[in-house]
Amino acid sequence: MKNNLDSANSLGEIRKLAEKYPTIEEEVLDSVEPVRSNGKIKNLKVFNPATEGEIFDLRREILKIDQDIKVTDSTQQDIKKRKLFVSFLNDHCKIAQYIFSGKTSCHVCKKPRLSNEMFERLYHLPDPEPLNCDKYKSFDQLHVYGKPTSEKYRPSLVGKPSSEHGLPFSPSSQYAKNVEMVVLCSDCDKPRVLYSKKVVRGVRRTQLSNCLTDIQYTCGFSFDELDLEEETHVLKTVFLRKNITCNCTIELTYYSAGFEDVCFFCGTDELEPAEAGDEDEAKKYYPLCTGCKDNGKKLVERRTRNKFNPK
């Protein structure tokens, strides 16, 4: 058994092993050293993982909201398809990048334990607001509790993307084709293109996809932030644009490299179908989904190569 685990190189492989050998889960939990604060993170608090029983109880509650929800619905895109659950979240919760708070009552929720009087005075948590250039207001300084606030001062929205793409070469569709792989942002679910000057095939390709399952990528992250000791590590030759945030559209090179069509604005593959007879016209534009169209997003014309500007 131990040997099996030793040969597993990624979380994905360990998961597969655990499906075959039920005792693996315990072995892994036993072997993981407790997280230690490295001094840089002061207020780090370690929580125990949820138990099987707790997960079961949560699932039973969720099924009361939407009976269609499956155990395999694990991504934001999966959840978006569960209409009842989404409308429950919209009625009950405030969902922001750093905040999730809920309040209201209905057939699923139990009656609040607080007195009515106190419950009425509870509001959703306010969004962050700046005090000055490098500090945010404390809760007491906010004076907006109970009033609507917006996410516009959220650090990742205020923070300008790096002005440089950060690649040692230009991120072209040719270099994207050398990798033929994208990575999904864990915040916005958009696919982001991987670039390499040399073709990544065979063992290095396997090594790359194993590494990617272990990394929780968010837009703007670059592999050089990782502590890679091995000089020949595959992540030292594969790059992502640094000058990208979750607000950015899909990269143009994504389309020119020939990846599967996804919405230009949000990255979903559930696209607005072209009207019959209009297919050729539709090809002139980057793909658009129904949701983005309904939100007022306009079609963007595809960049075409011409002889004066070969790329």
Ligand SMILES: [Zn+2]
């Ligand atoms: Zn409710």
Ligand SMILES: [Zn+2]
């Ligand atoms: Zn993102």
Ligand SMILES: [Zn+2]
């Ligand atoms: Zn969209």
